[in-house]
Amino acid sequence: MFGRLMPETASVQAVLTDRIFLGLTIASALILALVVGLILVFAIRFRRGSRVDRHPLPDIVSREFEIGWTAATIFLFVFVFWWAASAQIGAYSAPPNAIEIHVVAKQWMWKAQASNGAREINELHVPVNAPVKLIMTSQDVIHSFFVPAFRLKRDVLPDQQTEAWFQATKTGTFHLLCTEYCGTDHARMLGRVIVMEPEAYARWLSAQPEGDDLAHQGERLFSERGCAGCHAPGSRVHAPSLAGIWERPVPLEGDRFATADAGYIRDSILQPGRDVVAGYAPVMPSYAGLLDDGEIQAITAYIRALGSEPGVVRELGTP
Ligand code: CUA
Incomplete structure:
Protein backbone atom coordinates (compact mmCIF):
# COMPACT_ATOMS: atom_id res chain seq x y z
CA MET A 1 0.00 0.00 0.00
CA GLY A 49 -26.24 29.75 21.59
CA SER A 50 -26.30 25.95 21.90
CA ARG A 51 -28.28 24.64 24.82
CA VAL A 52 -25.79 22.64 26.80
CA ASP A 53 -24.92 22.46 30.44
CA ARG A 54 -22.17 25.04 30.93
CA HIS A 55 -21.58 24.40 34.59
CA PRO A 56 -18.04 23.46 35.62
CA LEU A 57 -17.33 19.73 35.41
CA PRO A 58 -17.52 17.72 38.59
CA ASP A 59 -14.17 16.36 39.68
CA ILE A 60 -14.33 13.24 37.52
CA VAL A 61 -10.66 12.79 36.62
CA SER A 62 -9.65 9.88 38.82
CA ARG A 63 -6.15 9.02 39.89
CA GLU A 64 -6.27 5.79 37.92
CA PHE A 65 -7.06 7.73 34.77
CA GLU A 66 -4.18 10.12 35.40
CA ILE A 67 -1.70 7.30 36.01
CA GLY A 68 -3.06 5.41 33.01
CA TRP A 69 -2.54 8.07 30.40
CA THR A 70 0.85 9.12 31.79
CA ALA A 71 2.03 5.50 31.65
CA ALA A 72 0.68 5.06 28.12
CA THR A 73 2.53 8.17 26.92
CA ILE A 74 5.78 7.11 28.58
CA PHE A 75 5.43 3.64 27.10
CA LEU A 76 4.91 5.12 23.64
CA PHE A 77 8.01 7.32 23.93
CA VAL A 78 10.20 4.54 25.29
CA PHE A 79 8.99 2.20 22.55
CA VAL A 80 9.76 4.74 19.80
CA PHE A 81 13.20 5.40 21.32
CA TRP A 82 14.00 1.68 21.55
CA TRP A 83 12.77 1.04 18.01
CA ALA A 84 14.81 3.83 16.41
CA ALA A 85 17.89 3.35 18.60
CA SER A 86 18.12 -0.36 17.88
CA ALA A 87 17.95 0.28 14.14
CA GLN A 88 20.58 3.01 14.50
CA ILE A 89 22.93 0.79 16.50
CA GLY A 90 22.46 -1.96 13.92
CA ALA A 91 23.33 0.49 11.15
CA TYR A 92 26.70 1.09 12.82
CA SER A 93 27.70 -2.52 13.54
CA ASP A 212 48.01 -5.28 -5.38
CA ASP A 213 45.62 -5.71 -2.56
CA LEU A 214 45.71 -2.91 -0.03
CA ALA A 215 47.94 -4.73 2.44
CA HIS A 216 50.61 -5.36 -0.20
CA GLN A 217 50.44 -1.76 -1.38
CA GLY A 218 50.91 -0.80 2.25
CA GLU A 219 53.88 -3.13 2.61
CA ARG A 220 55.53 -1.54 -0.41
CA LEU A 221 54.84 1.99 0.86
CA PHE A 222 56.18 0.93 4.24
CA SER A 223 59.61 0.36 2.78
CA GLU A 224 59.51 2.98 -0.02
CA ARG A 225 58.47 5.87 2.22
CA GLY A 226 60.98 5.08 4.90
CA CYS A 227 58.74 3.62 7.63
CA ALA A 228 60.74 0.39 7.56
CA GLY A 229 63.99 2.29 8.12
CA CYS A 230 63.01 2.74 11.76
CA HIS A 231 60.15 0.33 12.44
CA ALA A 232 61.57 -2.85 10.92
CA PRO A 233 63.08 -5.37 13.34
CA GLY A 234 66.82 -4.84 13.70
CA SER A 235 66.75 -1.14 12.81
CA ARG A 236 69.28 1.04 14.67
CA VAL A 237 66.60 3.57 15.61
CA HIS A 238 64.65 1.07 17.72
CA ALA A 239 61.25 2.49 16.87
CA PRO A 240 58.37 0.38 18.20
CA SER A 241 57.68 -2.72 16.12
CA LEU A 242 54.34 -2.62 14.38
CA ALA A 243 53.90 -6.39 14.13
CA GLY A 244 51.09 -7.73 16.28
CA ILE A 245 49.83 -4.36 17.50
CA TRP A 246 46.58 -4.21 15.53
CA GLU A 247 43.68 -3.33 17.84
CA ARG A 248 45.82 -3.95 20.91
CA PRO A 249 46.49 -1.48 23.71
CA VAL A 250 49.54 0.75 23.27
CA PRO A 251 51.08 2.24 26.43
CA LEU A 252 51.52 6.00 26.10
CA GLU A 253 53.46 8.46 28.19
CA GLY A 254 51.66 9.49 31.35
CA ASP A 255 50.22 6.03 32.11
CA ARG A 256 47.64 6.29 29.37
CA PHE A 257 46.69 3.74 26.78
CA ALA A 258 45.50 3.96 23.19
CA THR A 259 44.09 1.21 21.02
CA ALA A 260 46.03 0.62 17.83
CA ASP A 261 43.07 0.95 15.50
CA ALA A 262 42.81 2.80 12.19
CA GLY A 263 42.26 6.17 13.88
CA TYR A 264 45.27 5.76 16.17
CA ILE A 265 47.53 4.67 13.32
CA ARG A 266 46.38 7.61 11.26
CA ASP A 267 47.06 10.05 14.11
CA SER A 268 50.47 8.48 14.72
CA ILE A 269 51.42 9.00 11.09
CA LEU A 270 50.15 12.57 10.83
CA GLN A 271 50.80 13.88 14.37
CA PRO A 272 53.40 11.57 15.83
CA GLY A 273 54.45 14.04 18.54
CA ARG A 274 51.02 14.15 20.15
CA ASP A 275 50.89 10.78 21.87
CA VAL A 276 54.35 9.37 22.29
CA VAL A 277 54.62 5.67 23.06
CA ALA A 278 55.93 5.15 26.58
CA GLY A 279 59.66 4.51 26.65
CA TYR A 280 60.41 5.93 23.19
CA ALA A 281 61.89 9.26 22.14
CA PRO A 282 59.59 11.59 20.15
CA VAL A 283 61.74 11.46 17.02
CA MET A 284 59.28 10.45 14.32
CA PRO A 285 58.58 13.21 11.76
CA SER A 286 55.02 13.95 10.69
CA TYR A 287 53.95 12.50 7.34
CA ALA A 288 51.18 15.06 6.85
CA GLY A 289 51.32 16.10 3.20
CA LEU A 290 53.69 13.25 2.35
CA LEU A 291 51.14 10.44 2.40
CA ASP A 292 47.64 10.83 0.99
CA ASP A 293 44.57 9.17 2.44
CA GLY A 294 44.68 6.21 0.11
CA GLU A 295 48.30 5.56 1.13
CA ILE A 296 47.47 5.82 4.82
CA GLN A 297 44.62 3.36 4.26
CA ALA A 298 47.08 1.00 2.58
CA ILE A 299 49.62 1.25 5.40
CA THR A 300 46.83 0.69 7.91
CA ALA A 301 45.75 -2.41 5.97
CA TYR A 302 49.36 -3.64 6.08
CA ILE A 303 49.65 -3.15 9.85
CA ARG A 304 46.30 -4.87 10.27
CA ALA A 305 47.52 -7.79 8.16
CA LEU A 306 50.49 -8.13 10.51
CA GLY A 307 47.98 -9.33 13.06
CA SER A 308 47.20 -8.93 16.73
CA GLU A 309 49.59 -11.34 18.39
CA PRO A 310 52.39 -9.44 20.09
CA GLY A 311 55.83 -10.66 19.15
CA VAL A 312 54.55 -12.83 16.31
CA VAL A 313 55.82 -11.64 12.95
CA ARG A 314 53.30 -12.71 10.37
CA GLU A 315 54.27 -12.84 6.71
CA LEU A 316 51.83 -11.60 4.12
CA GLY A 317 50.79 -14.32 1.69
CA THR A 318 51.31 -13.70 -2.00
CA PRO A 319 48.40 -11.79 -3.52
CU1 CUA B 1 29.25 17.07 -2.39
CU2 CUA B 1 31.13 15.68 -2.53
Whole structure:
Protein backbone atom coordinates (compact mmCIF):
# COMPACT_ATOMS: atom_id res chain seq x y z
CA MET A 1 0.00 0.00 0.00
CA PHE A 2 2.80 2.43 0.90
CA GLY A 3 5.17 0.97 -1.66
CA ARG A 4 4.56 3.70 -4.19
CA LEU A 5 4.80 6.57 -1.73
CA MET A 6 8.38 5.79 -0.80
CA PRO A 7 11.52 5.61 -2.94
CA GLU A 8 12.59 2.16 -4.05
CA THR A 9 13.78 -0.08 -1.21
CA ALA A 10 16.75 -2.28 -2.03
CA SER A 11 18.47 -3.14 1.23
CA VAL A 12 17.73 -4.76 4.57
CA GLN A 13 18.28 -1.37 6.23
CA ALA A 14 15.85 0.37 3.86
CA VAL A 15 12.98 -1.89 4.96
CA LEU A 16 13.72 -1.22 8.65
CA THR A 17 14.01 2.53 8.11
CA ASP A 18 10.75 2.73 6.16
CA ARG A 19 8.95 0.71 8.82
CA ILE A 20 10.02 3.21 11.49
CA PHE A 21 9.13 6.15 9.26
CA LEU A 22 5.67 4.79 8.51
CA GLY A 23 5.11 3.71 12.11
CA LEU A 24 5.88 7.21 13.37
CA THR A 25 3.76 8.79 10.64
CA ILE A 26 0.75 6.56 11.47
CA ALA A 27 1.12 7.13 15.24
CA SER A 28 1.39 10.90 14.71
CA ALA A 29 -1.61 10.88 12.36
CA LEU A 30 -3.75 8.97 14.89
CA ILE A 31 -2.83 11.36 17.70
CA LEU A 32 -3.44 14.35 15.43
CA ALA A 33 -6.85 12.94 14.41
CA LEU A 34 -7.78 12.40 18.07
CA VAL A 35 -6.80 15.93 19.11
CA VAL A 36 -8.38 17.66 16.10
CA GLY A 37 -11.48 15.46 16.45
CA LEU A 38 -11.96 16.44 20.11
CA ILE A 39 -11.42 20.12 19.29
CA LEU A 40 -14.11 19.91 16.60
CA VAL A 41 -16.57 18.03 18.86
CA PHE A 42 -16.20 20.58 21.65
CA ALA A 43 -16.22 23.57 19.32
CA ILE A 44 -19.49 22.44 17.77
CA ARG A 45 -21.11 21.22 20.95
CA PHE A 46 -20.32 24.35 22.96
CA ARG A 47 -20.84 26.84 20.13
CA ARG A 48 -22.51 30.11 21.02
CA GLY A 49 -26.24 29.75 21.59
CA SER A 50 -26.30 25.95 21.90
CA ARG A 51 -28.28 24.64 24.82
CA VAL A 52 -25.79 22.64 26.80
CA ASP A 53 -24.92 22.46 30.44
CA ARG A 54 -22.17 25.04 30.93
CA HIS A 55 -21.58 24.40 34.59
CA PRO A 56 -18.04 23.46 35.62
CA LEU A 57 -17.33 19.73 35.41
CA PRO A 58 -17.52 17.72 38.59
CA ASP A 59 -14.17 16.36 39.68
CA ILE A 60 -14.33 13.24 37.52
CA VAL A 61 -10.66 12.79 36.62
CA SER A 62 -9.65 9.88 38.82
CA ARG A 63 -6.15 9.02 39.89
CA GLU A 64 -6.27 5.79 37.92
CA PHE A 65 -7.06 7.73 34.77
CA GLU A 66 -4.18 10.12 35.40
CA ILE A 67 -1.70 7.30 36.01
CA GLY A 68 -3.06 5.41 33.01
CA TRP A 69 -2.54 8.07 30.40
CA THR A 70 0.85 9.12 31.79
CA ALA A 71 2.03 5.50 31.65
CA ALA A 72 0.68 5.06 28.12
CA THR A 73 2.53 8.17 26.92
CA ILE A 74 5.78 7.11 28.58
CA PHE A 75 5.43 3.64 27.10
CA LEU A 76 4.91 5.12 23.64
CA PHE A 77 8.01 7.32 23.93
CA VAL A 78 10.20 4.54 25.29
CA PHE A 79 8.99 2.20 22.55
CA VAL A 80 9.76 4.74 19.80
CA PHE A 81 13.20 5.40 21.32
CA TRP A 82 14.00 1.68 21.55
CA TRP A 83 12.77 1.04 18.01
CA ALA A 84 14.81 3.83 16.41
CA ALA A 85 17.89 3.35 18.60
CA SER A 86 18.12 -0.36 17.88
CA ALA A 87 17.95 0.28 14.14
CA GLN A 88 20.58 3.01 14.50
CA ILE A 89 22.93 0.79 16.50
CA GLY A 90 22.46 -1.96 13.92
CA ALA A 91 23.33 0.49 11.15
CA TYR A 92 26.70 1.09 12.82
CA SER A 93 27.70 -2.52 13.54
CA ALA A 94 28.68 -4.38 10.42
CA PRO A 95 28.71 -8.19 10.68
CA PRO A 96 32.27 -9.56 10.90
CA ASN A 97 31.94 -11.48 7.63
CA ALA A 98 31.11 -8.35 5.62
CA ILE A 99 32.95 -7.73 2.35
CA GLU A 100 35.16 -4.70 2.89
CA ILE A 101 35.41 -1.93 0.32
CA HIS A 102 37.60 1.11 0.82
CA VAL A 103 36.14 4.36 -0.42
CA VAL A 104 38.01 7.62 -0.87
CA ALA A 105 35.96 10.69 -1.74
CA LYS A 106 37.53 13.70 -3.44
CA GLN A 107 36.34 16.76 -5.30
CA TRP A 108 34.40 15.44 -7.21
CA MET A 109 34.41 11.71 -7.47
CA TRP A 110 34.11 8.48 -5.54
CA LYS A 111 37.07 6.12 -5.66
CA ALA A 112 36.49 2.58 -4.47
CA GLN A 113 38.86 -0.30 -3.96
CA ALA A 114 37.86 -3.90 -3.32
CA SER A 115 39.95 -6.06 -1.01
CA ASN A 116 41.68 -7.80 -3.95
CA GLY A 117 42.89 -4.42 -5.17
CA ALA A 118 40.32 -3.94 -7.97
CA ARG A 119 39.66 -0.22 -8.32
CA GLU A 120 36.70 1.68 -9.66
CA ILE A 121 35.68 5.31 -9.99
CA ASN A 122 32.08 6.44 -9.45
CA GLU A 123 30.96 2.83 -9.56
CA LEU A 124 30.62 0.30 -6.82
CA HIS A 125 30.00 -3.33 -7.74
CA VAL A 126 28.64 -5.45 -4.91
CA PRO A 127 26.96 -8.85 -4.60
CA VAL A 128 23.31 -9.15 -3.64
CA ASN A 129 22.27 -10.54 -0.22
CA ALA A 130 25.73 -10.17 1.29
CA PRO A 131 26.79 -7.62 3.90
CA VAL A 132 29.15 -4.98 2.50
CA LYS A 133 31.17 -2.73 4.76
CA LEU A 134 32.45 0.60 3.49
CA ILE A 135 35.56 2.09 5.06
CA MET A 136 35.56 5.69 3.97
CA THR A 137 37.70 8.78 4.11
CA SER A 138 38.01 12.01 2.17
CA GLN A 139 41.03 13.45 0.44
CA ASP A 140 39.92 17.07 0.73
CA VAL A 141 36.64 18.36 2.17
CA ILE A 142 33.58 16.82 3.80
CA HIS A 143 31.43 14.72 1.48
CA SER A 144 28.54 12.46 2.29
CA PHE A 145 27.86 9.02 0.84
CA PHE A 146 24.18 8.63 0.06
CA VAL A 147 22.35 5.75 -1.60
CA PRO A 148 18.64 6.55 -1.37
CA ALA A 149 17.46 3.05 -2.29
CA PHE A 150 19.50 1.66 0.62
CA ARG A 151 18.46 4.49 3.01
CA LEU A 152 22.18 4.81 3.65
CA LYS A 153 23.83 8.14 4.32
CA ARG A 154 27.14 8.69 6.07
CA ASP A 155 29.47 11.67 6.17
CA VAL A 156 32.90 11.13 4.64
CA LEU A 157 35.48 13.27 6.41
CA PRO A 158 39.05 14.32 5.73
CA ASP A 159 41.58 13.03 8.28
CA GLN A 160 39.09 10.60 9.69
CA GLN A 161 37.67 7.24 8.86
CA THR A 162 33.95 6.57 8.86
CA GLU A 163 32.29 3.25 8.30
CA ALA A 164 28.93 2.19 6.99
CA TRP A 165 27.42 -1.09 5.90
CA PHE A 166 24.48 -2.38 3.94
CA GLN A 167 23.05 -5.58 2.59
CA ALA A 168 21.42 -5.18 -0.80
CA THR A 169 18.28 -7.22 -1.41
CA LYS A 170 17.79 -6.62 -5.14
CA THR A 171 20.03 -6.72 -8.15
CA GLY A 172 20.14 -3.62 -10.30
CA THR A 173 21.73 -0.20 -10.53
CA PHE A 174 21.13 2.39 -7.83
CA HIS A 175 22.03 6.05 -7.52
CA LEU A 176 24.97 7.09 -5.37
CA LEU A 177 24.92 10.77 -4.48
CA CYS A 178 27.09 13.16 -2.55
CA THR A 179 24.84 14.89 -0.09
CA GLU A 180 27.18 17.35 1.56
CA TYR A 181 27.85 20.56 -0.37
CA CYS A 182 31.49 20.20 -1.36
CA GLY A 183 32.21 22.81 -4.00
CA THR A 184 31.54 23.73 -7.64
CA ASP A 185 30.75 20.26 -8.95
CA HIS A 186 29.02 18.88 -5.88
CA ALA A 187 25.88 18.29 -7.94
CA ARG A 188 27.86 16.19 -10.38
CA MET A 189 29.51 14.01 -7.78
CA LEU A 190 27.33 11.09 -8.80
CA GLY A 191 27.95 7.40 -8.95
CA ARG A 192 26.20 4.09 -9.32
CA VAL A 193 25.98 1.08 -7.08
CA ILE A 194 25.67 -2.03 -9.20
CA VAL A 195 24.22 -4.96 -7.29
CA MET A 196 24.93 -8.30 -8.96
CA GLU A 197 24.15 -11.98 -8.46
CA PRO A 198 27.00 -13.59 -6.49
CA GLU A 199 28.28 -15.57 -9.52
CA ALA A 200 28.18 -12.51 -11.77
CA TYR A 201 29.96 -10.52 -9.07
CA ALA A 202 32.68 -13.17 -8.75
CA ARG A 203 33.13 -13.11 -12.54
CA TRP A 204 33.28 -9.31 -12.54
CA LEU A 205 35.78 -9.27 -9.70
CA SER A 206 38.11 -11.78 -11.31
CA ALA A 207 37.94 -9.92 -14.64
CA GLN A 208 39.27 -6.73 -13.02
CA PRO A 209 42.96 -5.93 -13.22
CA GLU A 210 43.82 -7.05 -9.75
CA GLY A 211 46.54 -4.75 -8.75
CA ASP A 212 48.01 -5.28 -5.38
CA ASP A 213 45.62 -5.71 -2.56
CA LEU A 214 45.71 -2.91 -0.03
CA ALA A 215 47.94 -4.73 2.44
CA HIS A 216 50.61 -5.36 -0.20
CA GLN A 217 50.44 -1.76 -1.38
CA GLY A 218 50.91 -0.80 2.25
CA GLU A 219 53.88 -3.13 2.61
CA ARG A 220 55.53 -1.54 -0.41
CA LEU A 221 54.84 1.99 0.86
CA PHE A 222 56.18 0.93 4.24
CA SER A 223 59.61 0.36 2.78
CA GLU A 224 59.51 2.98 -0.02
CA ARG A 225 58.47 5.87 2.22
CA GLY A 226 60.98 5.08 4.90
CA CYS A 227 58.74 3.62 7.63
CA ALA A 228 60.74 0.39 7.56
CA GLY A 229 63.99 2.29 8.12
CA CYS A 230 63.01 2.74 11.76
CA HIS A 231 60.15 0.33 12.44
CA ALA A 232 61.57 -2.85 10.92
CA PRO A 233 63.08 -5.37 13.34
CA GLY A 234 66.82 -4.84 13.70
CA SER A 235 66.75 -1.14 12.81
CA ARG A 236 69.28 1.04 14.67
CA VAL A 237 66.60 3.57 15.61
CA HIS A 238 64.65 1.07 17.72
CA ALA A 239 61.25 2.49 16.87
CA PRO A 240 58.37 0.38 18.20
CA SER A 241 57.68 -2.72 16.12
CA LEU A 242 54.34 -2.62 14.38
CA ALA A 243 53.90 -6.39 14.13
CA GLY A 244 51.09 -7.73 16.28
CA ILE A 245 49.83 -4.36 17.50
CA TRP A 246 46.58 -4.21 15.53
CA GLU A 247 43.68 -3.33 17.84
CA ARG A 248 45.82 -3.95 20.91
CA PRO A 249 46.49 -1.48 23.71
CA VAL A 250 49.54 0.75 23.27
CA PRO A 251 51.08 2.24 26.43
CA LEU A 252 51.52 6.00 26.10
CA GLU A 253 53.46 8.46 28.19
CA GLY A 254 51.66 9.49 31.35
CA ASP A 255 50.22 6.03 32.11
CA ARG A 256 47.64 6.29 29.37
CA PHE A 257 46.69 3.74 26.78
CA ALA A 258 45.50 3.96 23.19
CA THR A 259 44.09 1.21 21.02
CA ALA A 260 46.03 0.62 17.83
CA ASP A 261 43.07 0.95 15.50
CA ALA A 262 42.81 2.80 12.19
CA GLY A 263 42.26 6.17 13.88
CA TYR A 264 45.27 5.76 16.17
CA ILE A 265 47.53 4.67 13.32
CA ARG A 266 46.38 7.61 11.26
CA ASP A 267 47.06 10.05 14.11
CA SER A 268 50.47 8.48 14.72
CA ILE A 269 51.42 9.00 11.09
CA LEU A 270 50.15 12.57 10.83
CA GLN A 271 50.80 13.88 14.37
CA PRO A 272 53.40 11.57 15.83
CA GLY A 273 54.45 14.04 18.54
CA ARG A 274 51.02 14.15 20.15
CA ASP A 275 50.89 10.78 21.87
CA VAL A 276 54.35 9.37 22.29
CA VAL A 277 54.62 5.67 23.06
CA ALA A 278 55.93 5.15 26.58
CA GLY A 279 59.66 4.51 26.65
CA TYR A 280 60.41 5.93 23.19
CA ALA A 281 61.89 9.26 22.14
CA PRO A 282 59.59 11.59 20.15
CA VAL A 283 61.74 11.46 17.02
CA MET A 284 59.28 10.45 14.32
CA PRO A 285 58.58 13.21 11.76
CA SER A 286 55.02 13.95 10.69
CA TYR A 287 53.95 12.50 7.34
CA ALA A 288 51.18 15.06 6.85
CA GLY A 289 51.32 16.10 3.20
CA LEU A 290 53.69 13.25 2.35
CA LEU A 291 51.14 10.44 2.40
CA ASP A 292 47.64 10.83 0.99
CA ASP A 293 44.57 9.17 2.44
CA GLY A 294 44.68 6.21 0.11
CA GLU A 295 48.30 5.56 1.13
CA ILE A 296 47.47 5.82 4.82
CA GLN A 297 44.62 3.36 4.26
CA ALA A 298 47.08 1.00 2.58
CA ILE A 299 49.62 1.25 5.40
CA THR A 300 46.83 0.69 7.91
CA ALA A 301 45.75 -2.41 5.97
CA TYR A 302 49.36 -3.64 6.08
CA ILE A 303 49.65 -3.15 9.85
CA ARG A 304 46.30 -4.87 10.27
CA ALA A 305 47.52 -7.79 8.16
CA LEU A 306 50.49 -8.13 10.51
CA GLY A 307 47.98 -9.33 13.06
CA SER A 308 47.20 -8.93 16.73
CA GLU A 309 49.59 -11.34 18.39
CA PRO A 310 52.39 -9.44 20.09
CA GLY A 311 55.83 -10.66 19.15
CA VAL A 312 54.55 -12.83 16.31
CA VAL A 313 55.82 -11.64 12.95
CA ARG A 314 53.30 -12.71 10.37
CA GLU A 315 54.27 -12.84 6.71
CA LEU A 316 51.83 -11.60 4.12
CA GLY A 317 50.79 -14.32 1.69
CA THR A 318 51.31 -13.70 -2.00
CA PRO A 319 48.40 -11.79 -3.52
CU1 CUA B 1 31.13 15.68 -2.53
CU2 CUA B 1 29.25 17.07 -2.39
